[in-house]
Amino acid sequence: MTLRDARRSGVDPPAAAANASAARWSRNAKSGLKSLNYLPLASEQGKIAIMLHTLRRTVPAALMLATAVMAAQAPTDLPTGPPASSPAPPASLQAGPAVTFKVEINYVEVDARALDAQGNFVRDLNKEDFQILEDGVPQTVTAFAFVNIPVERPEVPLFAREPIESDVATNARDFDGRVYLFVLDDLHTHPLRSQLVKAAARRFIETKLGANDKAAIVTTSGISEAKQEFTDNRRLLLQAVDRFMGRKLRSATLGGLQSYSPTAADPEAAERGYNADTALRALKNVADFLAGVRGRRKALIYISEGIDYDIHDMFNNRDSSRLVQAARDAVAAATRSNVSIYAIDPRGLTSLADEAIEVSGAGGLGPGSLQRELQLSHDNLRMLAAETGGFAVVNTNDFTDAFDRIVTENSSYYVLGYYPTNERRAGRVRKIDVRVRRPGLQVRARNSYIEAQGRAPVSAAPARAAGTPAALDETITSPLPLSGLTMSATAAGFKGEAPNAVVTIVIEARGSDLRLKAENGKYAGKLDLSIVAVDRNGNIKGTRRATLDLGLRPETFARVSEFGMRFLSRLELPAGRYQLRLGALSTESGARGSVFYDLEVPDFSKGRMTMSGLLVTSEAAGRTPTAQADAQPFDILPTPPTTMREFPSGDELAIFAEVYDNQLSPPHMVDITTNVLTDEGRVVFTNTESRSSTELQGKAGGYGYTTRIPLKNLAPGLYVLRVDARTRTGQDEPITRQVQFRIRG
Numbered sequence: 001m002t003l004r005d006a007r008r009s010g011v012d013p014p015a016a017a018a019n020a021s022a023a024r025w026s027r028n029a030k031s032g033l034k035s036l037n038y039l040p041l042a043s044e045q046g047k048i049a050i051m052l053h054t055l056r057r058t059v060p061a062a063l064m065l066a067t068a069v070m071a072a073q074a075p076t077d078l079p080t081g082p083p084a085s086s087p088a089p090p091a092s093l094q095a096g097p098a099v100t101f102k103v104e105i106n107y108v109e110v111d112a113r114a115l116d117a118q119g120n121f122v123r124d125l126n127k128e129d130f131q132i133l134e135d136g137v138p139q140t141v142t143a144f145a146f147v148n149i150p151v152e153r154p155e156v157p158l159f160a161r162e163p164i165e166s167d168v169a170t171n172a173r174d175f176d177g178r179v180y181l182f183v184l185d186d187l188h189t190h191p192l193r194s195q196l197v198k199a200a201a202r203r204f205i206e207t208k209l210g211a212n213d214k215a216a217i218v219t220t221s222g223i224s225e226a227k228q229e230f231t232d233n234r235r236l237l238l239q240a241v242d243r244f245m246g247r248k249l250r251s252a253t254l255g256g257l258q259s260y261s262p263t264a265a266d267p268e269a270a271e272r273g274y275n276a277d278t279a280l281r282a283l284k285n286v287a288d289f290l291a292g293v294r295g296r297r298k299a300l301i302y303i304s305e306g307i308d309y310d311i312h313d314m315f316n317n318r319d320s321s322r323l324v325q326a327a328r329d330a331v332a333a334a335t336r337s338n339v340s341i342y343a344i345d346p347r348g349l350t351s352l353a354d355e356a357i358e359v360s361g362a363g364g365l366g367p368g369s370l371q372r373e374l375q376l377s378h379d380n381l382r383m384l385a386a387e388t389g390g391f392a393v394v395n396t397n398d399f400t401d402a403f404d405r406i407v408t409e410n411s412s413y414y415v416l417g418y419y420p421t422n423e424r425r426a427g428r429v430r431k432i433d434v435r436v437r438r439p440g441l442q443v444r445a446r447n448s449y450i451e452a453q454g455r456a457p458v459s460a461a462p463a464r465a466a467g468t469p470a471a472l473d474e475t476i477t478s479p480l481p482l483s484g485l486t487m488s489a490t491a492a493g494f495k496g497e498a499p500n501a502v503v504t505i506v507i508e509a510r511g512s513d514l515r516l517k518a519e520n521g522k523y524a525g526k527l528d529l530s531i532v533a534v535d536r537n538g539n540i541k542g543t544r545r546a547t548l549d550l551g552l553r554p555e556t557f558a559r560v561s562e563f564g565m566r567f568l569s570r571l572e573l574p575a576g577r578y579q580l581r582l583g584a585l586s587t588e589s590g591a592r593g594s595v596f597y598d599l600e601v602p603d604f605s606k607g608r609m610t611m612s613g614l615l616v617t618s619e620a621a622g623r624t625p626t627a628q629a630d631a632q633p634f635d636i637l638p639t640p641p642t643t644m645r646e647f648p649s650g651d652e653l654a655i656f657a658e659v660y661d662n663q664l665s666p667p668h669m670v671d672i673t674t675n676v677l678t679d680e681g682r683v684v685f686t687n688t689e690s691r692s693s694t695e696l697q698g699k700a701g702g703y704g705y706t707t708r709i710p711l712k713n714l715a716p717g718l719y720v721l722r723v724d725a726r727t728r729t730g731q732d733e734p735i736t737r738q739v740q741f742r743i744r745g
Contacts, residue, residue: 548627
């Protein structure tokens with residue numbers, strides 16, 4: 001029986017949910033939040049305009065990275081949409097006042113590393129120390145930032161081997177990590193060598209990815225199984241990598257086996273050329289997508305065996321001129337977006353033994369033909385890397401030094417922006433010379449870029465629901481979360497009407513960022529909220545939008561300013577993996593912010609037993625005023641669920657989950673246990689509740705479970721809350737949900 005069923009049938013929640021602390025919770029309610037009152041703002045002002053809209057089921061231009069890659073599959077004569085407009089770089093990355101990096105077609109951004117005679121990075125330079133020449137002409141540096149990013153490690157409880165994934169996404173801290181985009185070239189990876197690509201990508205993610213970094217994964221073919229939007233979740237990244245499968249055509253040399261002639265035409269030349277074009281367009285499109293991230297270096301880690309088509313052989317290859325232009329376009333997009341391509345050949349030091357076995361004794365064919373193919377693929381990798389300020393890693397089985405160098409180059413550098421004095425748009429290569437006036441230093445920087453060609457494109461406004469502010473759409477479509485309006489979010493999936501699950505979404509915003517205006521004895525303003533659920537194919541599967549017309553009395557305004565404001569919503573989504581993009585815009589202050597939440601919705605109908613997400617609240621969380629458009633409150637909790645995961649000493653937690661029992665017979669018992677563990681793994685709280693399958697009356701359903709956890713006797717520090725559900729049949733492993741939290745003194 002689900003929570004919804006319990007309400008309909010009048011079944012009371014388990015007795016364990018009630019305890020002596022209920023009086024304390026109700027005192028919070030009487031202070032302005034009546035028990036389970038999800039509309040305290042409405043009760044004060046007499047109105048709260050909540051307008052919910054369903055957006056068009058289309059993806060605006062540059063909404064998702066997956067969309068950018070899929071654009072590579074379009075006919076080559078169709079233009080792609082422009083990148084989303086970009087925010088200013090985080091202030092934490094800058095030395096001195098905040099710098100705004102504008103997105104204009106003639107704006108050039110280049111990063112530079114200044115090294116002393118010992119090869120050490122020099123960190124105390126300023127804008128006046130640098131000089132930029134373009135085609136020998138001095139340029140005026142108009143934007144400058146010093147970027148120094150530490151490699152942070154996730155906080156891991158001492159008893160745990162791996163980090164416990166956070167169930168809350170927040171932009172409370174400006175994003176100050178590295179940006180990695182893995183492009184796994186399935187079109188140019190032999191199926192039997194797919195494991196080498198996986199091993200290289202996994203090694204980088206497992207050993208080099210910092211807790212403060214963001215990474216994404218795409219394939220050149222656009223196949224969705226091996227895709228992952230930008231995230232800091234290593235598990236999701238590794239899952240995407242593990243789904244990779246190469247689909248490279250067999251060697252052109254092997255194609256000659258059909259005629260046993262060393263001069264035989266490649267029978268798959270047309271498809272080989274198409275694959276080359278598709279891969280190059282994929283590189284161009286993701287580079288264009290990353291143009292929306294300014295004020296920092298972006299690393300495109302291209303893992304590929306290299307394009308196996310001689311794009312410069314115009315005599316024998318009919319697609320040569322088109323592919324030369326495609327390569328040029330890819331380099332141009334990368335250089336204009338300040339994207340460095342690091343090309344990794346996963347084959348390492350190879351003798352091409354697999355192919356050599358096939359060609360041995362085949363007429364005039366031999367290893368020499370294969371060696372020429374290998375050299376061609378390496379040359380293509382080197383070209384893409386060298387022209388974009390990266391480097392190629394070929395003919396080596398040890399990627400350690402290369403991976404270390406990638407991290408180093410993307411951790412400490414200077415970002416310089418300027419507007420060229422030469423405003424022509426002829427698509428020519430322009431040479432860049434970055435110099436440092438301080439004697440004894442050398443500079444490493446990209447030495448060229450390809451200027452734009454033709455008239456500047458006119459950005460078409462993305463499709464959106466009537467009344468949706470453009471700034472809010474831009475916030476949702478930004479490649480990375482924005483931090484102008486501080487907010488946090490959590491989401492939990494519950495069993496709904498098949499085939500959909502009900503996803504409860506909790507958003508909390510910092511009240512001081514709203515900057516409401518005093519009018520007629522109240523504090524007024526509007527807050528626009530937007531929620532978009534996008535699947536791994538880049539398709540929008542659910543949307544919610546709300547406009548909160550606030551009119552707060554002074555006492556409520558004081559509470560909002562101190563404790564923030566909470567907003568509850570829900571979406572109905574089928575089982576699957578999603579990214580929730582949640583954006584907020586304050587009309588009065590113009591502040592906007594967003595968080596991106598990785599959500600996995602289980603199929604609650606599969607398996608003997610499953611568990612919903614976990615909702616958490618506390619006595620202290622009840623002080624946050626809540627505006628809510630969801631007509632179905634979780635009235636089993638004493639106050640609305642919260643995104644708080646740091647609680648004051650003496651607080652009391654309350655949790656709620658549903659356990660779904662799909663095993664109808666024989667009758668059995670289910671034990672649901674909550675434990676709180678210290679950093680060392682010592683259990684300091686436990687609660688077990690036993691439920692009988694007979695409660696379900698022969699129908700697959702759920703057990704609503706709640707408990708309260710007093711914190712007053714627990715020392716400040718890191719803790720893990722763990723909920724386990726297990727049948728007594730002995731046939732199944734327990735189902736577990738974990739939440740890491742902290743108690744402050």
